[in-house]
Amino acid sequence: MKPDAGAVPLTVQFAPIGTFDRENDMMLFTWNFGDGSPASNDIQPSHTYTAAGTYTVRLIATDKYGNSANITKIVQAGKQKPKAIITSPVADYPGSNKLFAPNELITFTGDCEDAAPASCTYKWEFQFVHNNHIHPDVLIRNEKTFSLYGAEVPQEIGAERVNVLVYLYVTNGDGLTDVTYVRLSNDNWMEMFGGNSAPVPSFTYLNGYLDNNFPQAGQPIRFNAQATKDPNGDRIDYTWDFDDGWTGSGVTITHSYSQAGQYHVQLMASDNWGANNTITLVFNVAARKALEPVSSVLPGDVYASFDVSFSSIQAGAQILFTFDGTEPTPCSPVFDGTPVTVPFTPFTTVGIKVVSMVPDVNPSRTMNLDFNLVPPPCQNLVVNNDADQELQCLNTVDPLLTAYVLQIPRTGVMHTTAPPTEPGATLYFYMRNLNGEYDTTLGPLVNTTRMHLWVSQGAAVGAVLLARVSYDWEGDGNFDRVERFHDFGPDPIPETFEEYTFNDPAIRFPLPDSITGTGYNPLVNGTVRLELWEAIPANTGTDQLEIRAGAMVDDQISYFSIPYKVYQFREYDNSGTSLPTTPVAGTTGCDITAPTSGTTGTNPVATTGSVSTSGGSVPTQSTNTEVTGSPVGSASRLGSLLAFAFVAFFLCWF
Numbered sequence: 170m171k172p173d174a175g176a177v178p179l180t181v182q183f184a185p186i187g188t189f190d191r192e193n194d195m196m197l198f199t200w201n202f203g204d205g206s207p208a209s210n211d212i213q214p215s216h217t218y219t220a221a222g223t224y225t226v227r228l229i230a231t232d233k234y235g236n237s238a239n240i241t242k243i244v245q246a247g248k249q250k251p252k253a254i255i256t257s258p259v260a261d262y263p264g265s266n267k268l269f270a271p272n273e274l275i276t277f278t279g280d281c282e283d284a285a286p287a288s289c290t291y292k293w294e295f296q297f298v299h300n301n302h303i304h305p306d307v308l309i310r311n312e313k314t315f316s317l318y319g320a321e322v323p324q325e326i327g328a329e330r331v332n333v334l335v336y337l338y339v340t341n342g343d344g345l346t347d348v349t350y351v352r353l354s355n356d357n358w359m360e361m362f363g364g365n366s367a368p369v370p371s372f373t374y375l376n377g378y379l380d381n382n383f384p385q386a387g388q389p390i391r392f393n394a395q396a397t398k399d400p401n402g403d404r405i406d407y408t409w410d411f412d413d414g415w416t417g418s419g420v421t422i423t424h425s426y427s428q429a430g431q432y433h434v435q436l437m438a439s440d441n442w443g444a445n446n447t448i449t450l451v452f453n454v455a456a457r458k459a460l461e462p463v464s465s466v467l468p469g470d471v472y473a474s475f476d477v478s479f480s481s482i483q484a485g486a487q488i489l490f491t492f493d494g495t496e497p498t499p500c501s502p503v504f505d506g507t508p509v510t511v512p513f514t515p516f517t518t519v520g521i522k523v524v525s526m527v528p529d530v531n532p533s534r535t536m537n538l539d540f541n542l543v544p545p546p547c548q549n550l551v552v553n554n555d556a557d558q559e560l561q562c563l564n565t566v567d568p569l570l571t572a573y574v575l576q577i578p579r580t581g582v583m584h585t586t587a588p589p590t591e592p593g594a595t596l597y598f599y600m601r602n603l604n605g606e607y608d609t610t611l612g613p614l615v616n617t618t619r620m621h622l623w624v625s626q627g628a629a630v631g632a633v634l635l636a637r638v639s640y641d642w643e644g645d646g647n648f649d650r651v652e653r654f655h656d657f658g659p660d661p662i663p664e665t666f667e668e669y670t671f672n673d674p675a676i677r678f679p680l681p682d683s684i685t686g687t688g689y690n691p692l693v694n695g696t697v698r699l700e701l702w703e704a705i706p707a708n709t710g711t712d713q714l715e716i717r718a719g720a721m722v723d724d725q726i727s728y729f730s731i732p733y734k735v736y737q738f739r740e741y742d743n744s745g746t747s748l749p750t751t752p753v754a755g756t757t758g759c760d761i762t763a764p765t766s767g768t769t770g771t772n773p774v775a776t777t778g779s780v781s782t783s784g785g786s787v788p789t790q791s792t793n794t795e796v797t798g799s800p801v802g803s804a805s806r807l808g809s810l811l812a813f814a815f816v817a818f819f820l821c822w823f
Contacts, residue, residue, distance in 0.1 A: 174245035180217045181244055184415050185228060189389045189423040194232040195460045197482055201227040212387045212427040221247025225559040233460050236484055251289055252282035265443045266332060266354040271320040278314040281339045288342030297323050297335040298441045302402045322353060330362045330403060332441050355632055359773035367444035368405050370436050371396040387457035389423040394436055403440040410435040429456040459527040461534050462488050466540040468809055476508035479523050486560045494520035516606050516691050517542050577703045577714035588702045597700040597715055607689035607734035614672055616732050618652050622669040623725040626659045627712025633658040634714055635704040641696040650686035655679050666717050666725055
């Protein structure tokens, strides 16, 4: 602020220099001037104090989620600051150092320009500048004038680059202080330190909210001069001029422009000896916009019907939204504070766009919210201990089952096209309440159902195994796709298991009628069934076909996989109403230049801490989903994770 003291009426200008948000979120500034006048949300307000007094000015910076921080400064209305003056010693020329010899007597004299100069007190502070840093308070004198010989001035004479900063603080009878300084150097410093070169300035700026690649008025721009270098390694002072009447100092600094326009930002970099260089960057600042609104639900995957609300911390904000992916217009629905229910339609994406309108500023940037509606993810597969081996999804990782062998019952009758009808002659494996979508990213060798079994027929000769997989897309009891695999006849070698797999789909499904029904449609509470049977009975021997199951033995483990991204093995909640397509309560029609109702914002409050740090909450899962996690991507064995890009389950029998 400037000035911070003066005769009344006193007009003070304010700017939030140095204020920023670590996540580069848009912020609302609230100024309380301490004299009972209304608060201001201007970026660079001006305020006049008409009565003498000491006023505490508070700046509250609030991000769009309601998190806030504040800082206070003091304004002394009716009191004048003194002016500190060093009359001796003086620099040899403006901007340079006062050079002195070790045997030279240096007189230090200060003066106070004030209405009552006799009331002023003086404090001299000597700071030793050592290469690129400062040793403060190496000598302090509390008198108007005194003398020192050059050898008594705090310094280190040697090969390192050193000089001395001498500050004079003058305080008047009202307790107000002013400061000035002079820089001292040994008279042979050029010979001692090998000369001097000025710093080479460089800086960049960062603004989290760009409009056509331009920083936005009303939002902090972070300037960073860390790339500035001094050829001699000296300490650097940074002086900024923002071309709007405001200046600043420091290697990094933030500044918020109140108006759009083109600005010439100037950085002057100075070293210990007064040498300096200047660089200027010209850039445009875009017009101020309303703060972006906040959604109660974060975008991403959601697993059930959910309610979503929108809010803004700006008073008078009117929030418009669409649910069809189009940009909101003045005739779009206006959010009136009532949560909007998004119904659950699996494997679809709802694109919500939201803008905030505030009088006298441009509309906010569009907030884009894409919600992918998918059933809850299934994290682990285990075999449930019931009659038909139904595979379920659990939240815990169960240990692998022990290894064992399944036997295929023998009927003595050929069944080369369909499973036998004799009771107990077919092994059945089911996955029910399965929800997933066909994975189109898979390659040609894995984009269909695959089988990987370890089979033995012992000493019997001529036995052949057949497998069939059936898909019921919606769990209605009708199998919409049926796949019959190539037959497999293992060699008659006792206690030896052979691999039953066909990598090429053309061999996997060799006959014209190997596949019947539709393609791989989405599974919505669907069912997948695997059937295994002996197609041709062995013509010699009594051994039965056997399949290794359970845990891996000698690197052998049986499974089959389906080419799906699987999300759950439970029925999902499909509740909810249709999305709004027409304006809802709170709408002001198509005239939103001066909103009078439908406001969701609230006046900023003078608090610290946070209201919401995540910007919303993840929707609660419905009670019948029971699972957490996300679609996994690694090869699977029974009791561990789903296979990557497809689901695998292993053959198990209880």
